[in-house]
Amino acid sequence: MxxxxxxxxxxxxxxxxxxxxxxxxxxxxxxxxxxxxxxxxxxxxxxxxxxxxxxxxxxxxxxxxxxxxxxxxxxxxxxxxxxxxxxxxxxxxxxxxxxxxxxxxxxxxxxxxxxxxxxxxxxxxxxxxxxxxxxxxxxxxxxxxxxxxxxxxxxxxxxxxxxxxxxxxxxxxxxxxxxxxxxxxxARQQEAANSLDLERIHSLMQARVHEQLDLDTLAAAANLSKFHFVTKYKELTGTTPINHFIHLKIEKACYLLDATNNAIGEVSFAVGYDDAYYFSRIFKKVMGISPTQYRRMRTGAVSYKAE
Structure with missing residues (x-):
């Protein structure tokens, strides 16, 4: 090399x-x-x-x-x-x-x-x-x-x-x-005067999925005020930017739970949450089951259903 x-x-x-x-x-x-x-x-x-x-x-x-x-x-x-x-x-x-x-x-x-x-x-x-x-x-x-x-x-x-x-x-x-x-x-992107470059925003989210990312940073990347950024984003996607970012974090957490034997706290930290308890709450809100239950699914010890 x-x-x-x-x-x-x-x-x-x-x-x-x-x-x-x-x-x-x-x-x-x-x-x-x-x-x-x-x-x-x-x-x-x-x-x-x-x-x-x-x-x-x-x-x-x-x-x-x-x-x-x-x-x-x-x-x-x-x-x-x-x-x-x-x-x-x-x-x-x-x-x-x-x-x-x-x-x-x-x-x-x-x-x-x-x-x-x-x-x-x-x-x-x-x-x-x-x-x-x-x-x-x-x-x-x-x-x-x-x-x-x-x-x-x-x-x-x-x-x-x-x-x-x-x-x-x-x-x-x-x-x-x-x-x-x-x-x-x-590669040649044609950006209309008031368009929102979703690819740029989503790329930023993907790259920062292991960190915290606030609306100020996302709006600045789009060169819009927070209000106009959130409004435009929701018009195009049907959800809020922070909600999409949270779902990206949970997707990453699911991958780590599937592909590694890392402890729940380590998975939590890897997707930007210092508090494993808070991470577990967010995970359950999105997935319907806790991180521990999700991991047990791969062994067939628990079925995928909300409590």
């Missing part, structure tokens, strides 16, 4: 490098040998984040969620902003850094495999006629589905540290790359 960043990791960011022993197993397993992750992470407001690689021996994907940065590839410079996707093949020396005044928030993945070039070509060929975007940078815009795929990949490392968990991560990587090819033709 190419040299990872030495940027000091703050509490709300994550970085995971796949152990070399596991990479060797992925490289030889029939399910994962064609394409597999070597490292992935999420950097929030990555102030002073910088990287220079003269030797690049894997493939790198970066998706910018917020802020800005700068990329240099073979003496060409690219200014990166929210919604931009960076996709670098191996062998391309490069440098990048977060903007000093508006440091970017990014997802990133290093990956490898003999089919990696095929996936990059597939994404490149998905562009519609007249697309003149760079071969390294694509302005995809904000897509909540894409954020969800990154979050699923990040969540896969919580399931286990055996080979099966990483084979699943390899499948998630394949799914993420094919989703990029699907949404790339829709």
């Amino acid at each position: 190419s040299q990872p960043s030495k940027w000091p990791l703050p509490p709300e960011s994550s970085r995971f490098v796949v152990p070399r022993k596991i990479i060797d197993q992925l490289r030889h397993h029939p399910i994962s040998q064609d394409l597999y992750p070597m490292g992935f992470g999420y950097y929030k407001s990555a102030r002073n984040h910088t990287m220079l690689r003269r030797t690049h021996d894997d493939y790198l994907l970066i998706y910018c969620l917020d802020g800005a940065g700068k990329l240099t590839v073979e003496k060409s410079e690219y200014h990166i902003q929210a919604g931009d996707l960076i996709l670098l093949p191996r062998g391309k020396s490069h440098a990048y850094h977060a903007d000093h005044s508006q440091p970017w928030t990014i997802y990133w993945i290093h990956f490898a495999g003999p089919r990696a070039d095929d996936f990059i070509d597939y994404i490149a060929n998905s562009a519609g006629p007249g697309d003149n975007t760079s071969s390294y940078v694509t302005p995809l815009g904000m897509h909540s589905r894409l954020v969800g795929e990154f979050e699923a990949l990040l969540g896969s490392r919580q399931t286990s540290y055996d080979l099966n968990g990483f084979i699943h991560a390899s499948s998630l990587l394949r799914q993420l790359l094919t989703l990029i090819a699907e949404i790339r033709p829709l």
Whole structure:
């Protein structure tokens, strides 16, 4: 794997490098040998984040969620902003850094495999006629589905540290790359003067599902007052933004209850609730059963019905 960043990791960011022993197993397993992750992470407001690689021996994907940065590839410079996707093949020396005044928030993945070039070509060929975007940078815009795929990949490392968990991560990587090819033709967004960019709002929610998020932050992202933001959001979705955010948290909690053996308190903390009792109340209000009952469902010890 190419040299990872030495940027000091703050509490709300994550970085995971796949152990070399596991990479060797992925490289030889029939399910994962064609394409597999070597490292992935999420950097929030990555102030002073910088990287220079003269030797690049894997493939790198970066998706910018917020802020800005700068990329240099073979003496060409690219200014990166929210919604931009960076996709670098191996062998391309490069440098990048977060903007000093508006440091970017990014997802990133290093990956490898003999089919990696095929996936990059597939994404490149998905562009519609007249697309003149760079071969390294694509302005995809904000897509909540894409954020969800990154979050699923990040969540896969919580399931286990055996080979099966990483084979699943390899499948998630394949799914993420094919989703990029699907949404790339829709990259040009036409925003009407008073429209609400739901994808941007939902992407922000997905990325912050493990934290707290208030109406002020969401309304600011939409460039609307709180009143007009809530009104417009409800007109388009039939629910309130906070209610949707809570449901995203509960979806994430259900995944963790299904896929891990983490204690209820750990699951609560992972979706942004410091108080496990309060989390259990919210969970039961949404799902009709407690987190403990939900977990017991997978063993058949309890049926799915409200009390």
